[in-house]
Amino acid sequence: MKMAAGPDLSPTFTVLENGYSREKVPSMDQGERSEDLENTKHINVGKPPLNLSVMRHCISSARLAQEAESDSDNIEFGLKSPADGKSMFLPVFRSGSCAEIGPKQYMEDEHICIDNLLEHLGASTTLPAPGAFYGVFDGHGGSDAALFIRKNILNFIIEDSHFPTSVEKAIKSAYVKADHAFVDARSLDSTSGTTALTALMFGRTMLIANAGDCRAVLGKRGRAIELSKDHKPNCTSERLRIEKLGGIIYDGYLNGQLSVARALGDWHMKGPKGSSCPLSAEPELKETMLTEEDEFLIIGCDGLWDVMSSQCAVTIVRKELMLHNDPEKCSRELVREALRRNTCDNLTVVVVCFSPDPPPRIEIPKSRWRRSISADGLNFLKGVLESNV
Template sequence: MKVFDGHGGVDAASFTKKNIMKLVMEDKHFPTSTKKATRSAFVKTDHALADASSLDRSSGTTALTALILDKTMLIANAGDSRAVLGKRGRAIELSKDHKPNCTSERLRIEKLGGVIYDGYLNGQLSVARALGDWHIKGTKGSLCPLSCEPELEEIVLTEEDEYLIMGCDGLWDVMSSQCAVTMVRRELMQHNDPERCSQALVKEALQRNSCDNLTVVVVCFSPEAPPRIEIPKSHKRRSISAEGLDLLKGVLNEL
């Protein structure tokens, strides 16, 4: 599964969509080390964008991929798209938004000589990591504040892990991760159709006046709809939802 959010034209996003997963599977480290293969594929794709004379060098794209082998899922992200796991109603963020103002990204950018103007890297891009954008990166091999290196997150899926939401920043600009997870779970319990869930998230983001591109993918890990979360019986009325109760339990368990 993959999500790309292009800027400066469609060239980089279209090229990356066609090639990046193929490069992962062709890498010498695949499948023994999917992390090395994925990281290598991001860099190779970025360099291929620089070498392709037919492509616009000012075109760039964020890249978010999810690769599942057996019960292991690897999330790779470069840019401000986001992957969120639905875990019995709780939202677990599996990627970090690479915004220039993010502390770790800002420190990396400034260390490499870059600057941030009004939230934009070198006054030009609203993301700190992307593939392409060779009009900013300069020449291959040179250190550049705009990185194509993905951040990786690997997890082993369990029975509590119900679905994955992947979306570009047009969704997350107007909706929290927990809101999206709660909405998808409710939709799945009604019709168990992940495609309709994706459409519902896009529709909701538009109603919330999202002003950016909207790409959303929902992937279910089971053919069955999520089960209802049982609330312990009590004589006292509760004002917290089942999803909220499960979220609270998860937070307490992590303390």
Template sequence: MNGGVEPQTPPDSPSMDAGVGKPPRHHLTSIRHCASSARIAAAAASSPDYGLDLGTMSLISPTDVRAGFLPVFRSGSCAETGPKSYMEDEHVCVDNLIEHLGGRAAGIPAPGAFYGVFDGHGGTDAACFVRKNLLKFIVEDMHFPTNVEKAIRGAFLKADHALADSHSLDNSSGTTALTALIFGRTLFIANAGDCRAVLGKRGRAVELSRDHKPTCKSEKIRIEKLGGTVFDGYLNGQLAVARALGDWHMKGPKGSISPLSAEPELQEIVLSEEDEFLIIGCDGLWDVMTSQCAVSIVRKELMQHNNPEKCSGELVQEALKRDSCDNLTVVVICFSSNPPPQIEIPRSRVRRSISLEGLHLLRGALDSNA
């Protein structure tokens, strides 16, 4: 189910009872790898006596990545209410940004794509508004497309302020927001909340965002510096996230600095042929599944049917089997028209044998049990 981006403000929508919301993060200084082959390599090189054979423990990746590589974007999504009584998630998938923007696409590098997941709380107003307007705010920002990071940051704050100014939307409604904007090989991840973006890199999971929970050390320090508190894992005892758009009943006057921040944390990377797909999902998925598990499931499924929509559905169904207690929204974005290749695992270079003495001991043990 692919969402569109529209410039108009959504009409009045009935607000739900205020629910518990979610958090965001700040500038990432590095990409976190769920499986560190570098650490394994270092251990093997420094400890030959342990007989570690790196060939049996790490995955072979091509070393000749073509400089002219350009990704091909295709995506699939799945959204389920789950055990909750109503759906507050929203998402958007734009595989061809140039075509989608039409006359507004002048100066934008091709190919381009835009994706987002928005996990609402306290009703659907905020998530619906942000889904419909965030891309428009990015494209219309004065810094776009010369300074994409500034444009994205400005768009998040503009959307937040628009929620405060609206008389038709519930000001107690809020939403987390995670977007992926891609120009050519350059991927920009922006996150405010506890949605997560995970890159599948030849079978290895690479987290491109940080969950903004109030209990996260850097978020807790920021919250307390601004006069907020973290009680039982909740910001000011009310919200399960440290960053979100909306929630103006908690933020105070517009323009003031609030413990609940709408500022996104940004990550920029350059894609290579090793980068096979991206998973973005709301916390209903990540509450019950590790990043590496999700990547392993998607890669296996893509090798079988090469259908990103089926992959997103498989992740949602697996999360439901694991008793996820939240709405579930997942988007899988592939960077190639082909399925992932089979990963080569070389034969072990270490011969495993048993000594004559060991053979005699084994034979004796078997005879005694006869």
């Protein structure tokens, strides 16, 4: 997330492998800890507006209850029924995440990983099926907005009057309500803002909601399937919407100030609550019915996608999973690769696997014709062709 140039403010952090850390990372082995300690040093850099959330890793897993398998696919809760209702596939959600400050002076990203919603919310909560919830929030102009939305967005969804009969309406309503609640929180800086991308899963149904330029990418047997659209001001549909509402785009920035067309917060750029304005908090939704071919989901802030294609990220994660089957190590490798490619932003990545097993090897049928393209190259070509259809 980038804003037009502004003043930087200043604290002290601890450098840890191209990033900053304030938490112990339990997943690193002894060798990695020793190396980190040797490379640790202190420098003075810019002061973040409030809560600083820097390099964090989380990994957890929860096997969905097998007794829910028979009814989770056909239950009615405002989502589409699967085309192949007889499928016996039931995802097992396990996730890993990594966040680093990168080359910026302070950290403004936030994220959330919940592999078992029922366990997280308590048995008294009514859910349409066993599920999970994930999100990434790319803050700008301070960390207040990203932190507030991370803490509250799930509650706004669950407590919405449309939930659970119409989950799509509940999510759209929750984003707007969270945006309004943020400006009402007088102790916070309402001029800070954040993009928001969430993934809500019930049984085989996955709903991606996106407002901003974070991105969700599905790994489908080695192929990258983009499940969200980057809301940049120059995007044709966003540009038309912005201009229709009286906004302008200057040098790629909305009203010359913001590099995204949708965000929560940024109330210095919005009118009264409930009014239409060029900067929208309403998310776009994408529903997907998971199948055995869907292996994992990658969600990340634009610090990753600025330097890496969706197909490249999927190829990296799949190869890593085949080596160690650990989604946290996968997210860490994506962050490190983005740093090697000189990203200019904070980095936050979440990898969600849908099976307890690593991805199987992709067997390319033998042909009497000599093939001069690798399996990865073939998947990339398929993705390009399908995206242009």
